[in-house]
Amino acid sequence: MTGAAIEANGLGMTYGRKRGWALRDCSFRLPAGRICALVGPNGAGKSTLLALAAGLLRPTEGTVRVLGSTDRAEIRPRVAYVAQDKPLYPQLTVADTLWAGRELNPATWDADAADRIAAPLPRDAKVRTLSGGQRTRLALALALAKRPGLMLLDEPMADLDPLARHQLMGLLMAEAAEHSTTIVMSSHILTELEGACDYLLLVDGGRVRLGGESEDVVAAHALVTGQVRDLAPHTVIESRTTGRQLTALIRPDGPVDAAAWDVAEPSLEELLLAHLRSPDAPPLLTPSAHAREAVAAA
Amino acid sequence: MSTLAPPRPSPSPTGLRGPARVVVRQHRLVLWASVAFLVLGAAAMVGTRLLTDRFADQFAATGCSIEDTVHGCGDTVRSYLDDQYLLHTVQSWAGLAFLVLPVLVGAFTAGPLIARELETGTYKLAWSQSVTPARWLTAKLAVPAALLLAGLSVLTAAFTWARARTGSEYSIDWYDTPAFVTTGAAPVAYALLGLGVGALIGLLVRRTVAALSLAALATGAVITVLASVRSALWPLRTTVLGMSADDATITLPINPWVVRTGQFTSGGERLPVDVCWGMDVEAEQARCMADHHITGMFIDYHPASHFWPLQLVETGILLVLAALALTLAFRLLRRRHG
Numbered sequence: 327m328t329g330a331a332i333e334a335n336g337l338g339m340t341y342g343r344k345r346g347w348a349l350r351d352c353s354f355r356l357p358a359g360r361i362c363a364l365v366g367p368n369g370a371g372k373s374t375l376l377a378l379a380a381g382l383l384r385p386t387e388g389t390v391r392v393l394g395s396t397d398r399a400e401i402r403p404r405v406a407y408v409a410q411d412k413p414l415y416p417q418l419t420v421a422d423t424l425w426a427g428r429e430l431n432p433a434t435w436d437a438d439a440a441d442r443i444a445a446p447l448p449r450d451a452k453v454r455t456l457s458g459g460q461r462t463r464l465a466l467a468l469a470l471a472k473r474p475g476l477m478l479l480d481e482p483m484a485d486l487d488p489l490a491r492h493q494l495m496g497l498l499m500a501e502a503a504e505h506s507t508t509i510v511m512s513s514h515i516l517t518e519l520e521g522a523c524d525y526l527l528l529v530d531g532g533r534v535r536l537g538g539e540s541e542d543v544v545a546a547h548a549l550v551t552g553q554v555r556d557l558a559p560h561t562v563i564e565s566r567t568t569g570r571q572l573t574a575l576i577r578p579d580g581p582v583d584a585a586a587w588d589v590a591e592p593s594l595e596e597l598l599l600a601h602l603r604s605p606d607a608p609p610l611l612t613p614s615a616h617a618r619e620a621v622a623a624a
Numbered sequence: 625m626s627t628l629a630p631p632r633p634s635p636s637p638t639g640l641r642g643p644a645r646v647v648v649r650q651h652r653l654v655l656w657a658s659v660a661f662l663v664l665g666a667a668a669m670v671g672t673r674l675l676t677d678r679f680a681d682q683f684a685a686t687g688c689s690i691e692d693t694v695h696g697c698g699d700t701v702r703s704y705l706d707d708q709y710l711l712h713t714v715q716s717w718a719g720l721a722f723l724v725l726p727v728l729v730g731a732f733t734a735g736p737l738i739a740r741e742l743e744t745g746t747y748k749l750a751w752s753q754s755v756t757p758a759r760w761l762t763a764k765l766a767v768p769a770a771l772l773l774a775g776l777s778v779l780t781a782a783f784t785w786a787r788a789r790t791g792s793e794y795s796i797d798w799y800d801t802p803a804f805v806t807t808g809a810a811p812v813a814y815a816l817l818g819l820g821v822g823a824l825i826g827l828l829v830r831r832t833v834a835a836l837s838l839a840a841l842a843t844g845a846v847i848t849v850l851a852s853v854r855s856a857l858w859p860l861r862t863t864v865l866g867m868s869a870d871d872a873t874i875t876l877p878i879n880p881w882v883v884r885t886g887q888f889t890s891g892g893e894r895l896p897v898d899v900c901w902g903m904d905v906e907a908e909q910a911r912c913m914a915d916h917h918i919t920g921m922f923i924d925y926h927p928a929s930h931f932w933p934l935q936l937v938e939t940g941i942l943l944v945l946a947a948l949a950l951t952l953a954f955r956l957l958r959r960r961h962g
Binding site: 406408 | 960
């Protein structure tokens with residue numbers, strides 16, 4: 327069994343008593359080597375989860391184990407994190423920024439990777455003069471040149487045009503594949519990540535609602551259409567009736583009666599939207615996404 | 625600027641490593657300006673000393689003396705004293721600069737150095753490299769601390785050297801605030817206080833302008849409070865002047881710092897010096913004094929030999945406050961961000 331890139335146990339974070347919980351009771355596991363899409367609506371807790379994993383925040387409760395360790399000093403050199411707003415020092419030039427990356431990551435810095443990714447950028451331009459896309463490229467160059475075991479990217483593609491998005495995503499995937507880096511990318515637009523990711527975490531309302539290999543999560547659900555009738559023993563996530571016709575997204579418990587129902591595999595997007603529209607649907611974690619300690623305790 | 629930034633590995637001219645070098649590059653402009661300011665300040669001090677010497681030599685050559693303005697020496701003496709006074713003014717301003725410097729250090733540390741990173745989110749970049757927040761803060765503070773330590777040592781030496789000569793005509797008295805804040809380790813201690821207060825407020829307030837203003841206020845407040853309680857930092861000496869003719873001689877050392885004068889009663893109670901002032905008739909005044917049972921006068925003072933004890937206690941207090949602020953700052957950082 328491969329190790330876990332992230333393993334959260336009862337993870338909770340609040341930014342102050344009045345503001346409620348940004349994240350609550352999160353337990354999940356992300357196996358190493360995966361490209362994981364962290365999806366959820368705005369304000370779901372995605373950024374908080376990533377900042378906790380990056381060691382920028384201290385959890386209010388619970389633990390998050392990253393690359394097998396909870397020692398932040400040990401984790402820090404092995405994790406790269408790009409925050410949503412792509413923070414960079416505006417007064418430094420592109421060359422200065424890459425130089426600073428080398429100074430701050432002396433043990434792992436890959437200057438060739440940094441130069442390769444930042445190649446299209448004007449080296450002597452100040453960061454404050456760069457466009458959103460150029461800033462993203464520079465931030466990714468810093469993150470990749472660190473040669474991390476785990477990359478945490480918060481809305482990495484948000485301010486890129488489709489062409490640049492495609493290009494940078496390709497670059498990211500190639501680098502990740504070559505060095506078997508685990509990547510977690512958050513987005514509130516699934517289509518941005520679909521196709522690139524083989525793992526899925528749906529965070530909503532501060533909780534993890536779906537977790538596991540994309541294929542397995544999809545396969546655990548079925549889109550059924552038929553005459554209105556009881557769907558027990560299957561778990562119904564969402565159902566819609568049109569006249570006498572019932573369409574439902576279910577988690578089958580045992581085989582679905584193929585005579586009575588038209589069964590189809592839902593698309594990932596249908597699956598996520600159905601879950602977001604039904605906040606009371608029970609969470610689903612595939613076996614690989616279960617936190618081991620939680621499993622042992624159960 | 626970019627010409628100064630070779631992206632290839634190169635031996636550091638400053639001998640600094642990692643985060644400290646990054647801090648230097650980030651704040652290149654301010655650091656260079658500070659170096660220029662310190663060099664200019666030291667040069668100005670050396671300049672006043674040399675000019676003072678020259679004016680004194682020229683004046684000595686004229687054969688005139690300040691005590692004796694006859695024989696056509698009037699203009700020469702006046703011109704000499706004007707020159708001396710000008711130099712004294714320069715030194716007074718320099719003394720004031722020593723007081724303003726810690727306020728500026730506090731404001732810069734709190735605002736541009738720390739709160740701006742927290743406000744604009746660049747701390748997320750800094751802390752997601754292979755450097756812990758504690759090392760980041762250490763580097764942020766070590767760079768200005770090293771610069772201040774080196775610069776202020778030179779500046780203090782230059783100022784002390786310059787002041788040593790202009791003792792004759794107009795001088796900063798040993799008990800004036802500028803004398804305390806420009807001597808020995810006090811300038812460095814004041815700067816470290818600014819650094820500590822700035823670090824703590826920067827981390828607490830997290831907004832550039834607010835942190836900058838608050839740190840300037842806080843540092844200024846400490847300076848003001850210390851100046852107002854300075855005379856109490858070492859035990860005062862008291863000399864007493866009795867009413868009878870035998871006791872009516874004051875025994876004060878040369879150039880004392882008179883902190884308080886007043887009258888005392890037969891019961892040992894202390895009264896202000898002016899209780900019986902403003903009486904027209906001498907007999908009336910005598911009656912007033914008798915009514916109050918006033919038996920003599922006292923003078924609380926510091927002799928000049930108290931300068932170093934007073935100064936060292938002040939420096940010690942500053943260092944303790946600076947250490948306290950820095951400890952709190954690091955603990956706050958660790959508690960919030962690990």
